Amino acid sequence: MKRSLENIENQFEMFQILNEKGEIVNEDAMPELSDDDLKEIMRRMVYTRILDQRSIALNRQGRLGFYAPTAGQEASQLGSHYALEKEDFILPGYRDVPQLIWHGLPLYQAFLFSRGHFHGNQMPEGVNAVSPQIIIGAQITQAAGVGIGMKKRGKDAIAITYTGDGGASQGDFYEGINFAGAFNAQAVFVVQNNRYAISVPVEKQSAAQTIAQKAVAAGIEGIQVDGMDVLAVYAATKDARERAINGEGPTLIETLTYRYGPHTMAGDDPTRYRTEETDNEWEAKDPIVRFRTFLETKGLWSEEEENEVIEQAKEDVKAAIKKADEQPKQKVTELMDIMYEELPASLKEQREEYEAKESK
Amino acid sequence: MAQMTMIQAITDAMRTELKNDENVLVFGEDVGQNGGVFRATEGLQKEFGEDRVFDTPLAESGIGGMSIGLALQGFRPVPEIQFFGFVFETMDAISGQMARYRYRSGGTRTMPITVRSPFGGGVHTPELHADSLEGLMAQQPGLKVVIPSNPYDAKGLLIQSIRDNDPVIFLEHMKLYRSFREEVPEEEYAIELGKAEVKREGKDVTLVAYGAMVHTALKAADELEENGVSAEVIDLRTVAPVDYETILESVKKTNRAVVLQEAQKQAGIAAAVVSEIQEKAILHLEAPVLRVAAPDTVYPFSQAETVWLPNHNDVVEKVNKVMNF
Ligand SMILES: Cc1ncc(C[n+]2csc(CCOP(=O)(O)OP(=O)(O)O)c2C)c(N)n1
Ligand SMILES: [Mg+2]
Numbered sequence: 214m215k216r217s218l219e220n221i222e223n224q225f226e227m228f229q230i231l232n233e234k235g236e237i238v239n240e241d242a243m244p245e246l247s248d249d250d251l252k253e254i255m256r257r258m259v260y261t262r263i264l265d266q267r268s269i270a271l272n273r274q275g276r277l278g279f280y281a282p283t284a285g286q287e288a289s290q291l292g293s294h295y296a297l298e299k300e301d302f303i304l305p306g307y308r309d310v311p312q313l314i315w316h317g318l319p320l321y322q323a324f325l326f327s328r329g330h331f332h333g334n335q336m337p338e339g340v341n342a343v344s345p346q347i348i349i350g351a352q353i354t355q356a357a358g359v360g361i362g363m364k365k366r367g368k369d370a371i372a373i374t375y376t377g378d379g380g381a382s383q384g385d386f387y388e389g390i391n392f393a394g395a396f397n398a399q400a401v402f403v404v405q406n407n408r409y410a411i412s413v414p415v416e417k418q419s420a421a422q423t424i425a426q427k428a429v430a431a432g433i434e435g436i437q438v439d440g441m442d443v444l445a446v447y448a449a450t451k452d453a454r455e456r457a458i459n460g461e462g463p464t465l466i467e468t469l470t471y472r473y474g475p476h477t478m479a480g481d482d483p484t485r486y487r488t489e490e491t492d493n494e495w496e497a498k499d500p501i502v503r504f505r506t507f508l509e510t511k512g513l514w515s516e517e518e519e520n521e522v523i524e525q526a527k528e529d530v531k532a533a534i535k536k537a538d539e540q541p542k543q544k545v546t547e548l549m550d551i552m553y554e555e556l557p558a559s560l561k562e563q564r565e566e567y568e569a570k571e572s573k
Numbered sequence: 574m575a576q577m578t579m580i581q582a583i584t585d586a587m588r589t590e591l592k593n594d595e596n597v598l599v600f601g602e603d604v605g606q607n608g609g610v611f612r613a614t615e616g617l618q619k620e621f622g623e624d625r626v627f628d629t630p631l632a633e634s635g636i637g638g639m640s641i642g643l644a645l646q647g648f649r650p651v652p653e654i655q656f657f658g659f660v661f662e663t664m665d666a667i668s669g670q671m672a673r674y675r676y677r678s679g680g681t682r683t684m685p686i687t688v689r690s691p692f693g694g695g696v697h698t699p700e701l702h703a704d705s706l707e708g709l710m711a712q713q714p715g716l717k718v719v720i721p722s723n724p725y726d727a728k729g730l731l732i733q734s735i736r737d738n739d740p741v742i743f744l745e746h747m748k749l750y751r752s753f754r755e756e757v758p759e760e761e762y763a764i765e766l767g768k769a770e771v772k773r774e775g776k777d778v779t780l781v782a783y784g785a786m787v788h789t790a791l792k793a794a795d796e797l798e799e800n801g802v803s804a805e806v807i808d809l810r811t812v813a814p815v816d817y818e819t820i821l822e823s824v825k826k827t828n829r830a831v832v833l834q835e836a837q838k839q840a841g842i843a844a845a846v847v848s849e850i851q852e853k854a855i856l857h858l859e860a861p862v863l864r865v866a867a868p869d870t871v872y873p874f875s876q877a878e879t880v881w882l883p884n885h886n887d888v889v890e891k892v893n894k895v896m897n898f
Contacts, residue, residue, distance in 0.1 A: 278699075279697075279699040329699075329874045329878070347699050348658075382630035383631060384634050412605075412607035413603060413628045413630075419630065481610075485606065486606055542877075543874050545870070545873065545881050547877075548881070552871070559869060563838070563869060566868075
């Protein structure tokens with residue numbers, strides 16, 4: 214009898230353009246990016262790294278609420294985002310706040326999201342996205358729906374959704390990629406495989422050797438990408454986007470990456486489940502370090518430019534926190550007002566009660 | 574005896590039953606090496622091995638369905654749903670399947686499953702981590718729903734839940750996990766399910782509560798006492814089935830009642846308790862039975878949490894209303 218698995222697994226070799234030393238190892242796959250584009254990608258990665266550091270510090274000072282650190286995942290998050298257009302619709306997970314920010318969500322609103330204020334979830338006009346999903350996997354079937362809707366409307370745009378290696382175990386993940394395939398949705402599914410779902414290593418999530426190969430069963434394209442290589446992530450997403458728009462079907466992109474920090478700032482202790490050795494191994498693959506080397510070799514980047522970005526990020530954070538602080542505290546009556554189009558009688562009565570309480 | 578927090582008492586209960594019955598299995602997301610995100614299963618994998626205490630892939634529906642399958646193989650699963658807001662992912666496994674198996678099989682199959690899960694507000698979690706969804710569970714015939722209010726009860730109730738041959742939803746209020754310690758016997762003991770406890774005797778009004786609201790009721794009772802109102806406080810401990818006997822006995826004595834729940838007012842446990850009181854004891858009542866509950870919105874964005882959650886002032890206010898009716 215012919216065994217099916219062998220032939221599948223060896224198809225999924227990691228796609229890489231820029232290696233750990235910052236050398237181009239796959240010239241043919243090099244995407245068309247101008248020098249300005251390359252510099253902009255670097256700026257965004259550096260900026261986002263600083264934003265992460267500041268967010269962690271603010272959280273420790275009790276000035277931020279729920280926060281899921283992003284350091285280590287910049288290439289996966291920002292490389293894929295850089296391949297998007299404004300019209301593309303993002304359905305992010307809780308760790309994907311950077312993509313929202315670069316899609317147009319003002320920083321102070323990102324902070325309000327973290328602080329549990331609903332203004333943080335109100336996407337400004339023209340920002341095609343929903344707020345970060347807390348229920349793991351729920352966004353994936355929705356992304357298929359958005360991608361199917363775009364096709365029906367004849368739009369030149371895609372839905373892109375993000376989840377993690379753990380998220381790829383949810384039923385919603387399989388249903389989402391299957392629906393996308395069945396309806397030929399204009400959708401791209403990114404799985405940021407950072408090797409852990411809180412404490413559970415990816416090896417325990419599935420017997421499959423890669424997450425990318427799960428595309429095969431859904432009848433869609435799948436690719437495994439070096440998630441620490443911003444050029445590879447960009448190229449893979451760009452290609453997936455074009456094919457989706459051309460009616461050639463959805464794509465599952467698995468990016469191999471790592472989160473340097475804790476799962477969230479709510480008491481996770483990575484030393485309980487990861488070794489320093491593994492941490493070091495992954496930090497040696499750092500997306501910013503290798504991209505910096507690449508740009509420096511091309512004469513496109515200097516320490517001064519980097520410092521400028523760092524200062525800008527710090528200033529922006531300061532201003533955004535100030536603006537977030539100025540936002541009036543969330544009221545229960547406001548929550549009531551966004552429950553239904555029209556307040557039911559029972560809620561009207563309760564609203565009066567709370568109005569009295571809140572004006573005390 | 575040892576001083577334990579509620580979370581330690583819960584770990585202790587699982588340890589006891591893992592020792593007593595080799596069919597007991599403990600599993601869920603992060604419960605193995607990490608000992609659970611709240612450390613409820615701390616040390617259990619080390620003590621009992623990966624065969625009996627283990628991590629699952631990240632999928633609540635899978636966890637629920639696997640529990641059913643393991644029960645069909647004679648195991649006694651104790652799955653954890655990491656936060657109870659994620660129960661929607663496994664509603665079919667719980668309400669559509671495990672709750673009905675005994676019935677569906679004409680009484681020939683049992684589902685001795687205990688689904689443990691943290692819930693409850695006041696700890697500033699992101700969305701869908703804090704909701705009180707016990708009313709949803711209680712509406713499903715075939716399930717028992719247990720909510721301890723203190724470490725001592727948590728241990729005895731969890732041991733009994735694991736031994737019970739029907740599916741039990743065991744809900745652990747996050748705010749109570751480490752808020753206080755009390756004496757908890759190291760030896761094993763079980764507390765019967767479906768039995769309420771009178772936490773404080775009184776003669777003027779009955780306060781019915783469960784979970785964290787028991788402490789809210791007790792605090793209100795202290796304050797009321799200073800104003801000459803003597804409140805009796807009942808801790809339901811099991812919200813499905815409810816021990817109406819204890820409630821009715823108390824109401825027939827005090828002739829007044831206020832029912833508390835942290836959940837939203839619409840539908841819910843408190844509504845069921847109020848109905849039962851008026852059906853069975855209306856002629857004993859001196860005043861309408863009132864409820865203290867959260868307003869009918871989705872669980873609040875965390876900034877509005879403190880105002881949204883019912884507190885002891887709300888209880889005092891409602892008691893004053895029934896006293897002055
Ligand atoms: C339905 C659901 N189950 C469980 C959780 C709790 N939880 C939050 S993050 C997480 C791990 C997710 O891991 P992964 O998908 O790999 O993403 P990462 O956090 O590594 O980015 C878990 C179990 C949740 N938020 N939603
Ligand atoms: Mg992960």
